[in-house]
Amino acid sequence: MTTSKAVKNAPPHPMDSLLRTERIPHIWCPGCGIGTVFSAVISAIKNTGWDPNSIAVVSGIGCTGRMAGYIRLDSFHTTHGRAIPFATGLKLARPQTKIIVVSGDGDLFAIGGNHFIHAARRNMDMTVICVNNLNYGMTGGQQAPGTPLGAKTTTSVNGAPEEPFNFSYLASACGATYVARWTAMQVRSLRSSISEALEKRGFSFVEVITPCPSSFGRRNRMGSALEMLKFYQGRSVIRGDIDPKDASMDIDKEIVVGKFVDIERPTFLDYYEKFNRPQIPQWRSLHGDSQKAR
Amino acid sequence: MNGDEACCEGALAAGCRFFAGYPITPATEIAESMSRRLPQLGGIFIQMEDEIASMAAILGASWGGVKSMTSTSGPGFSLMMENIGLGICTETPCVVCNVQRAGPSTGLPTSVGQGDVMQARWGSHGHYEIIALCPTSPQQMFDMTIRAFNLSEYYRLPVIILADEVIGHMNERVIIPREDEIEIINRRKPSVSREDYLPYKADADGIAPMANCGDGYRIHVTGLTHDDRGYPAMNAEAQEQMVSRLVDKIRNNRDKIIRTNNLYLDDAEVIVVSYGISARSAMQAVRNARNDGIKAGLITLETIWPFPEELIRNVARRAKAMIMAEINGGQMVLELERCACGACPVSLVSNFGGAIIHPNLILNAISKAAKGKI
Numbered sequence: 001m002t003t004s005k006a007v008k009n010a011p012p013h014p015m016d017s018l019l020r021t022e023r024i025p026h027i028w029c030p031g032c033g034i035g036t037v038f039s040a041v042i043s044a045i046k047n048t049g050w051d052p053n054s055i056a057v058v059s060g061i062g063c064t065g066r067m068a069g070y071i072r073l074d075s076f077h078t079t080h081g082r083a084i085p086f087a088t089g090l091k092l093a094r095p096q097t098k099i100i101v102v103s104g105d106g107d108l109f110a111i112g113g114n115h116f117i118h119a120a121r122r123n124m125d126m127t128v129i130c131v132n133n134l135n136y137g138m139t140g141g142q143q144a145p146g147t148p149l150g151a152k153t154t155t156s157v158n159g160a161p162e163e164p165f166n167f168s169y170l171a172s173a174c175g176a177t178y179v180a181r182w183t184a185m186q187v188r189s190l191r192s193s194i195s196e197a198l199e200k201r202g203f204s205f206v207e208v209i210t211p212c213p214s215s216f217g218r219r220n221r222m223g224s225a226l227e228m229l230k231f232y233q234g235r236s237v238i239r240g241d242i243d244p245k246d247a248s249m250d251i252d253k254e255i256v257v258g259k260f261v262d263i264e265r266p267t268f269l270d271y272y273e274k275f276n277r278p279q280i281p282q283w284r285s286l287h288g289d290s291q292k293a294r
Numbered sequence: 295m296n297g298d299e300a301c302c303e304g305a306l307a308a309g310c311r312f313f314a315g316y317p318i319t320p321a322t323e324i325a326e327s328m329s330r331r332l333p334q335l336g337g338i339f340i341q342m343e344d345e346i347a348s349m350a351a352i353l354g355a356s357w358g359g360v361k362s363m364t365s366t367s368g369p370g371f372s373l374m375m376e377n378i379g380l381g382i383c384t385e386t387p388c389v390v391c392n393v394q395r396a397g398p399s400t401g402l403p404t405s406v407g408q409g410d411v412m413q414a415r416w417g418s419h420g421h422y423e424i425i426a427l428c429p430t431s432p433q434q435m436f437d438m439t440i441r442a443f444n445l446s447e448y449y450r451l452p453v454i455i456l457a458d459e460v461i462g463h464m465n466e467r468v469i470i471p472r473e474d475e476i477e478i479i480n481r482r483k484p485s486v487s488r489e490d491y492l493p494y495k496a497d498a499d500g501i502a503p504m505a506n507c508g509d510g511y512r513i514h515v516t517g518l519t520h521d522d523r524g525y526p527a528m529n530a531e532a533q534e535q536m537v538s539r540l541v542d543k544i545r546n547n548r549d550k551i552i553r554t555n556n557l558y559l560d561d562a563e564v565i566v567v568s569y570g571i572s573a574r575s576a577m578q579a580v581r582n583a584r585n586d587g588i589k590a591g592l593i594t595l596e597t598i599w600p601f602p603e604e605l606i607r608n609v610a611r612r613a614k615a616m617i618m619a620e621i622n623g624g625q626m627v628l629e630l631e632r633c634a635c636g637a638c639p640v641s642l643v644s645n646f647g648g649a650i651i652h653p654n655l656i657l658n659a660i661s662k663a664a665k666g667k668i
Contacts, residue, residue: 020514023525053510058354069514069526074507076357077516077526079380082350085314085342089351090507092338093312093358097508115350118343268340276333 015042018052020072027066029137031225033184033210037131038067040187040208041102044194045073048098055098058087060107062138063212064131067102081112084119087126095269098198099126105146106136109165113145120174120203122268127197127204130167133212134251141215148251152219164249167207172244172261177202179244179261184210185233186257193259202267209236209255297461298323298365300432300468301391302331304439305363307476310389311337312362314351316344316370319403320459321393324365345370349377352388357515359506361443363389367459368397371410371417378452379418380517382540385450385494385502387481389442392454393462394570396621396647406459407647408570408621414454415599421537423544425551426454426599428569432466438596444479445551449543450504456598458621460571460650484511492522494536500543544600552602555594558584562591563614564663567606567630569595572619572651579619579656586657588664598626606633615663619643619656639668 013019019042028034045055052073059068061080068075074097078086083101091099101108108116108130119126135153136142142155146167150159168181178200180193190208197204211217211228222228235251240258247256266274295303301324305313313328315321325341332339338355342348345366352362366374371392381388392414396407410417414426425445427438438455446453484491484503493513496502505511518526519533527536544551555573557580559565564583568576573594583590593609595602606629610616615638618627627642634640643651643659662668 020525053508053512056507069516072512074357074512075514076354076507077514077518078350078353079376079517082346082377082380085347085350086354088340088342088347089312089314089354089356089362090358091354092340092351093355093360093362094508097358114343115347118347272333272338 018042018045018072020070023070026070028063029214031211031213033133034064034067034131036184036187037129037208037210038070040191040194041100041129042071043191044198047195048198050098054096055100056090057100057102058083058090059101060103060112062104062107062136064102064104065107081107082115083107084112084115084128088119088124091124091126101126101128103130105130105132105167106144109145109167117174120171120176123175123177123202123265125202125267125269129194130207131210132167132207133210133216135212135216137212137215141219166247166249168247168260169244171205175203175265176205176261177263177265178204180259181207181247182257183232183236183255184208185229202265295432295468296323296463296465297429297432297435297457298393299327300435301365301439301455302327303470304436305389305443306331306335307470308361308440308443309478310361310363310443311335312352312355312360313339313364314342314348315364315366316342316348318367318370320395320462321365321367321391324391345373346377349374353377353381353386356386356388357507363391365391365393367393367395368410369400371413375417379420381452382418382422383517384515386452387446387450388452389439389446390452390454392456394456394458402648405648406571406621406650408458408572409647411456411598412625414456423541424454424599425449425451425544425597426456428456428595428598429461430570430573430594431461432464432468435461436468436470440476444477447481448479448501450481450501456570458570488512493524494520495522496539500539500546548600551597552600553596554602554605555596557592559591559609561589563589564617564660565591565593565609565613566617566619566656566660567593567595568619569598572621575651575653576619576656578653579660582653582657583660588660590660601629603633606630607635610634610637613638615639615641615668617641617643617656617659617663619651621645621647621651641668
């Protein structure tokens, strides 16, 4: 449990340099999986050895959206669903900055779904990490695009009448260059996937199935956070290098985890340079800067 | 060139190097011009998936340290509202050009309207102040776009250019000054170390210096109510403090922001107030009235927001009557009535959009008012 009182003479935590420690305690519920993902993100950032001033974190709204507020990097907590287009502007203005988008399944795929598919299509150079807790946690546990068919939420008390998205399959279909899925129990694999995603040029995507014991778990009688973690781990089957459409995400049968996509594809900026920059000498010649037209 | 193209050139002259937009009549020519011109200048043009994304992208680009803008018309302007609020709350410099068409809804996409003036003022939720400029010609599209960038960089907020279809599509001569003749204002940068920097701690004039992403300050930016550190602060005191500053930085600098173009005000008895294309009809009407021996005057609102409250209060005291000419059912006339505060009668000449106001309609209203029939 967190406490608001600072512990005197506590030794510094190895991750302190990347944390806004003055903002702790955080708002997340006991047993929430976001902390695990947060820790994996910070470890992965440390592993890259990048200058912290060259990394920015952008988030949307919701429980996961609050991650941006606890990380000691340039961090932007934007509007609901709009983290990706905000990050798109930031990336194009500062191509030298590494961009990490962290948000929940509702933020990224319901209200922000259109932006996700287009950023993946454009191969916008950024890493998107989706904390999929199968419901809207911040508002008290409503049905989300990740909610399994038949699951109980405050807006589907008799069971959700919709089939959920398979986010990893969607990401790969839209053109993501890197796609992986893990549960919050598989910390080491998660950390190494996030590291790989960060190093990947292009639109990389990591989905993490996390327990939300306060809302989703409680309404679906899944027990404690630990029991939920074990449940998700028990359902998970590691199958790397398969067709992403076979990477099923069904908590009643199997949660296929692993790395599904790792490809190379020119980014938006690669193509932008290719098609637009040849004009520069031409334009310069018009203005007398250059002797020769292209 | 037409007004839309002049807007693009003004933006480039002001240093804009990022444009995100979505096609919409009658603002498309701004995006088209930008898509041609920005790559030539080393800038970025991106056509986003919608206007929500466009607005979000220009905010992101601005935090990346690049002057950014988008352009749209009514339906797209509606979609931008939430992120305009994010820009207000996070104090992000950027420019939004709304080339107004007639609404509501899809309305008359290719015809003129001025129905978005109150939306520009209050369209995003919550309480805030905004700056909006109204050009009356392609030349003013050029000049005001530069001014919009300067105001946005100085006061740190999205500045709105409220043009209209006729100004956007009208072709007129535009004089582009030499580079060294154009005044450019850039955002104030922090002068203290990272440890001492408070991102939302304002200087004496109410404006906080702005660190860009990558400057090494490792800022946190949020649309939640926040304290001087930029950290969420969920209480009424923090809300009072933050919103007061957002409001005061504009209200306390009204004299520097507000510009009107006043014609024959010294001895005017009947004063027409107008903006955008309607102000050009009004100018013709006022000149014709003068030829008829009527002491008419004109106030053209170059900044529509903040509204020139003091000027209107002062002239209302000595005017026989005031007339608002605008292409909507009567929006700014409410502001005029508020500020005239019963000191003189106020009337409205308007239509709901689709056509400009004929100068003769305004002239008739002036003649009637001069005879005390209002």
